[in-house]
Amino acid sequence: MEVSTPGRADGPLLADVDGAGCPSRLVLEHVTSRWGVLVLIALLERSYRFSELRRRIGGVSEKMLTQTLQTLERDGFVHRDAKPVIPPRVDYSLTGMGEEAARRIRELALWTEARVPAVEEARARYDGANGRKR
């Protein structure tokens, strides 16, 4: 209720000014974090076990996946189901709230993917216009 109403410019974006301590920014950062985005999209598809998820998302370290899942679980986006069996089996899935978020994220990701060619053209133009930096 503090964010930009199209056409109106008021207080700082997403309230509270200082990066740390602003709750909405914090949550948004969790959701839009590098691996958070990919985890949410994957779980939108179906539930996954830890290692399965790790393979599904290429390039994520064990540590970062753990950390990402913990943050998302704590924030109430992901449900963690640890089955007391040997060997251990833990399934991750989206909560209702997580699914709502994930849908929006996926929408953005799909749109982005479709736009990659346009972005590459833009870069070529940019690099051409300037001194072929990069």
Added chain:
Amino acid sequence: MEVSTPGRADGPLLADVDGAGCPSRLVLEHVTSRWGVLVLIALLERSYRFSELRRRIGGVSEKMLTQTLQTLERDGFVHRDAKPVIPPRVDYSLTGMGEEAARRIRELALWTEARVPAVEEARARYDGANGRKR
């Protein structure tokens, strides 16, 4: 064209596996970056001058704002209009593509902000269930 089709699990998310070198992940990371998100939302509202934008978004350093704007400009999301006057005046605005992206981002941000109370409840439950860690 490689991203999750709801219900189907195939290759790694957003193609190409390795974090670096995967174009769609790269672009998505620019757009969902900490300051990128806030810049896009702000510019959706109206165009801004550099310092104006810096004040509008609380807590961003000059360096990071410059860097974020350059990345977004290079990717074709932001238009930079440098007027040859003294003192210098540079206006930033969204391109057509930038506006499309920004709308989706804002949608996510608004949704997130509305969900902050729910997130805080989830955290309380989480911290309560476990050993009051944190």
Added chain:
DNA sequence: CAGCATCCGTGGCGATACTG
């Protein structure tokens, strides 16, 4: 298998000073 602990390098990012 899941995931915590530890070590450790890289670079993200802030602070400061300087230029056109």
Added chain:
DNA sequence: CAGTATCGCCACGGATGCTG
């Protein structure tokens, strides 16, 4: 005013090894 350049810290994140 709108940047660039430089320095330096710390934390993000990868690699490895251990536990239940």
